[in-house]
Amino acid sequence: MSKRSNLTLVEDFVHDSVGWLQQIVNEPIHFTTTFFSNINEIKNVYSENQKLKSQLEEIRQVEYANQELTKEIEELESILGKTETDFLQNFNEIQASVVARSKDQWFKQITINKGTQDGVEPNMAVISGEGMIGKVQTSSPFTSTVLLLNGFDRSNRISVNVDAEETQTDMSGFIVGYDEETNLLLLELNENNDSLKAGQLVFSSGLGGVFPKGLEIGKVTEVTEGRYSLTKVAYVEPSANFESLHHVIVIDRGMITTEEAETLAEEARLAEEARKAEEEQQNAENTEEADES
Amino acid sequence: MSRTIPFLLAFICLFLIMLEGTLANVLTDISFLPSDWQVTSHFLLIFVIFITIFFDQRNTYYSFLFAVLFGLFIDILYTPVIGIYLFVYAVAIYIVRNLMKWLHANFYVTVLMMILGVFTADILAYFLYNIIQIHNMGWNDYFFHRLLPTTGWNVGIGIVFYPLIYKLLRKWQYIKFEQKD
Numbered sequence: 102m103s104k105r106s107n108l109t110l111v112e113d114f115v116h117d118s119v120g121w122l123q124q125i126v127n128e129p130i131h132f133t134t135t136f137f138s139n140i141n142e143i144k145n146v147y148s149e150n151q152k153l154k155s156q157l158e159e160i161r162q163v164e165y166a167n168q169e170l171t172k173e174i175e176e177l178e179s180i181l182g183k184t185e186t187d188f189l190q191n192f193n194e195i196q197a198s199v200v201a202r203s204k205d206q207w208f209k210q211i212t213i214n215k216g217t218q219d220g221v222e223p224n225m226a227v228i229s230g231e232g233m234i235g236k237v238q239t240s241s242p243f244t245s246t247v248l249l250l251n252g253f254d255r256s257n258r259i260s261v262n263v264d265a266e267e268t269q270t271d272m273s274g275f276i277v278g279y280d281e282e283t284n285l286l287l288l289e290l291n292e293n294n295d296s297l298k299a300g301q302l303v304f305s306s307g308l309g310g311v312f313p314k315g316l317e318i319g320k321v322t323e324v325t326e327g328r329y330s331l332t333k334v335a336y337v338e339p340s341a342n343f344e345s346l347h348h349v350i351v352i353d354r355g356m357i358t359t360e361e362a363e364t365l366a367e368e369a370r371l372a373e374e375a376r377k378a379e380e381e382q383q384n385a386e387n388t389e390e391a392d393e394s
Numbered sequence: 395m396s397r398t399i400p401f402l403l404a405f406i407c408l409f410l411i412m413l414e415g416t417l418a419n420v421l422t423d424i425s426f427l428p429s430d431w432q433v434t435s436h437f438l439l440i441f442v443i444f445i446t447i448f449f450d451q452r453n454t455y456y457s458f459l460f461a462v463l464f465g466l467f468i469d470i471l472y473t474p475v476i477g478i479y480l481f482v483y484a485v486a487i488y489i490v491r492n493l494m495k496w497l498h499a500n501f502y503v504t505v506l507m508m509i510l511g512v513f514t515a516d517i518l519a520y521f522l523y524n525i526i527q528i529h530n531m532g533w534n535d536y537f538f539h540r541l542l543p544t545t546g547w548n549v550g551i552g553i554v555f556y557p558l559i560y561k562l563l564r565k566w567q568y569i570k571f572e573q574k575d
Contacts, residue, residue, distance in 0.1 A: 115470045123412045130416050134423075201415030202422065203472040205519070206432040206540075207529045210472065212415065238474070345423040 107223075113241040117216070120244035123200045124214055131347065191355030192313040195219055199346050200244070209235075209252025213349060216243040224311050224360065226352040232317040232340030233259075233305065234349060245351075249343050250286065250318075251279045260309035261288065261318060263335075264302045272297060273306055276318065276337070285336040286319060293333060297324050303337050310359030313352060399570045400456060403445060407464045410437040415472060432540040433547050436512055438464050439483055440552040441559070443511045446491050447499045448563040451571055461487040478522050486515040501556065508552045512545045 108116070197213040215221050217240050225237045227247045235249040236257070248257070255277055262271035274290040290297060301321045307314030319337040327334040357365070414435040421433050439461075446457040465480035473479070490507050497503045520536055523529055531540070 112470050115467060119408070119412060119467070119471055122408070123415060126409070126412045127416050130420060134420055199419060201412070201472070202418040204414040204418045204435055204468070205473060206418075206422070206434060207523055207531075208473050210474070211419070212471070346419070 108239050108241060116212075116241040116246075117243045120200055120212060120214060120241075123212070124198075127198075127200050135347075190307070190314045193220070193353040193355065195221060195351040195353060197221075197245075197349050197351055199349060202346075209249040209343070210238065211235075211247050211249065211346060211349075213245050213247055213351070214243070215351060216241045216245050218242050220353055221245045221351050222353075224358070225354070226305070226312040226316055228316055228350050228352060229341045229346060229348070231342065232319065233312075234341045234343060234346065236311070237351065247349070250276075250339055250341075251284070251343055253286075254278055258309065259312065259318070260306045262304050262306040262314075263288070263290070263297060263321065264304060265296050266301075271304075271306075273308070276303075280336065283336065285322060285338055288321070288335040288337045289327060290333045290335070293331065297321065297333050297335055299323060307354075310362075311354070313354045316352065396570045396573065399566045402566070403449075403456065404460065404463075407438055407441060407460050408467075410441055411464055411467055411471065413437060414468075418472075427543075428539075430539050431543045434516070434540070434544045436515060436544070436548045437551065438468065439486060439511055439515055440508055440548055442483070442487055443490055443507055444504070444552075444559050444563060446487055447494055447504055447507060448560060449567045449570075450491070454571075457487050457491065458484065475523075475526065475528070478519055482515040482518040482522070485518060486511040489514055504556065505549065505553060508549045509545060512548050513541070516541055516544055 195215055197215040197219075199211050200214050201212040203210040213221075213227075221237055221240045223237050223240055226233060227235050227237060233250065235247045235252070238246045238248040240246075253259070253276065259276040260273070261276055262273055264271055272290055272292075274288050276286050277289050278287045279285075280287055288303060299321050303318045303321060305312045305314060305316040305318060317340050319339040321335045322338045323336040325334050325336075414437055417435055421427075421435070427433065442457050442461050442464075445460065450457050461483040462480055465483040466476070468479040469476045490511050493507065493510075494503075497507075520531070520541075524531075
């Protein structure tokens with residue numbers, strides 16, 4: 102896969118102009134497909150409704166607890182003097198629609214209708230309602246392409262936490278790739294931990310410096326020994342369904358990402374150099390003036 | 395009128411490219427197809443083969459132009475590697491064009507050319523993507539799970555729209571090359 106994330110002007114132009122027209126083509130097709138799936142869904146509406154009603158009460162309680170907790174967290178934050186962007190969990194959401202998928206199934210890539218004008222930048226995480234689906238590969242002013250999780254290889258690792266209920270600390274590891282045959286993600290733990298079991302949930306840890314913390318990725322289905330039995334390797338079933346994607350959310354991490362930090366450091370370094378050069382010049386001028394007098 | 399015809403053809407090509415991308419999102423979601431099948435749309439190629447057979451004259455090269463230009467569009471829009479589709483579509487059209495010097499333009503020949511064109515383009519793309527390690531699919535797997543369904547799907551669509559496109563291109567060919575105004 103190509104490593105470039107900056108497109109040339111011509112590519113940007115093609116992406117944007119076709120992407121705009123594509124939305125028009127997309128509308129009738131999307132309408133027809135949703136129409137048929139809607140008819141299918143109508144059959145189960147009654148039983149679903151009963152189930153949802155029973156869940157509603159639960160949600161109300163959770164919501165109340167949530168409000169209380171948020172208030173408490175805000176208070177504690179103000180005591181500590183931390184701002185919102187200091188937390189790994191914080192992010193802004195950018196809603197987007199899928200306008201196309203790569204016509205060649207060898208590329209796990211979709212096109213969405215939001216670009217740099219809406220704040221989408223390369224490497225941002227992308228989620229659907231169920232969980233994380235991938236990251237932004239390239240972005241043009243009005244459209245972006247998203248690399249799906251099942252197209253990830255060793256060069257696009259995700260730092261993850263596995264949620265273990267018994268212990269206080271989460272196990273940390275990396276999603277290192279995707280197994281084409283079983284359609285499962287491969288998870289490598291950093292240390293050999295015996296409490297890794299099937300059924301545990303996998304979340305992004307935010308420590309990779311790119312994605313925020315707490316995005317759901319999937320569920321552990323099988324645990325095996327890694328090479329030399331030094332690490333555990335687990336298979337993770339992705340929560341999101343990569344096959345049917347229509348509406349997605351791009352996640353803009355609130356906290357500064359490593360890339361941004363690097364560019365900021367670079368800018369600071371350049372500014373420092375410019376300042377020094379200026380100072381030297383001024384010193385030289387001063388000495389000249391002193392010589393003249 | 396005769397000047398606008400190449401632009402009309404180009405517009406149809408552009409529309410087909412967009413349709414390929416949109417349909418790809420629907421095709422992966424269809425439940426009654428076996429899940430390990432990969433069906434890829436090559437509508438642009440099918441349409442350009444029609445142009446080669448029914449529209450292009452011996453001294454015009456519209457089909458080549460469209461294959462190269464819109465192949466590049468497909469590369470930019472749907473793949474991170476630029477140049478593969480540009481090349482494979484151009485090669486497929488080159489073969490079809492040279493064969494059409496010996497064959498009559500009728501329905502059976504068109505079906506044969508569509509099968510040949512899709513085979514050439516898809517197999518070439520398979521080898522090229524294999525060389526640059528985009529995928530590591532075995533030949534058998536590829537042949538039965540991707541090449542045959544893909545050919546069936548594209549040639550099927552081509553046959554369904556044959557009467558319509560045939561009439562349209564014949565008319566436009568008459569207006570463009572034979573009508574004296």
